Amino acid sequence: MNYSQIVQELEQVASQLDLQIRHEKGDFEGGYCILKEQKVLVVNKKLVESRKAAALALALAEYGVESIYLKPAIRTFIEDETAKAGRGRKRK
Numbered sequence: 001m002n003y004s005q006i007v008q009e010l011e012q013v014a015s016q017l018d019l020q021i022r023h024e025k026g027d028f029e030g031g032y033c034i035l036k037e038q039k040v041l042v043v044n045k046k047l048v049e050s051r052k053a054a055a056l057a058l059a060l061a062e063y064g065v066e067s068i069y070l071k072p073a074i075r076t077f078i079e080d081e082t083a084k085a086g087r088g089r090k091r092k
Contacts, residue, residue, distance in 0.1 A: 001073055003049035009074050010056040014041050019063065021056075030055030032062045039063070057081040 001009075014021050020038055023045035030043040030052070041059045043052050057078040065078065 003053045006053040006077055007049055010053060010060060013060060030059055032059040054081045058085055
């Protein structure tokens with residue numbers, strides 16, 4: 001699965017969770033926030049696909065996707081990105 005496909009899959013997950021995705025430009029990579037009671041994932045539209053995928057994965061992990069079904073490759077990608085960022089749980 002390439003990064004464009006991963007971004008598309010992650011955006012579908014966000015949509016299923018009723019999270020709005022906003023592609024904006026600025027001095028940030030992305031993240032999860034609540035804006036006027038609307039749950040929003042913000043991604044820097046100038047990032048390369050690999051960084052967009054990472055930003056979406058971290059934002060979804062912050063929101064919480066533990067209790068929903070994800071394709072195994074997508075769950076693994078989210079877990080790997082979370083671990084890289086130092087936000088993951090230690091595996092037993």
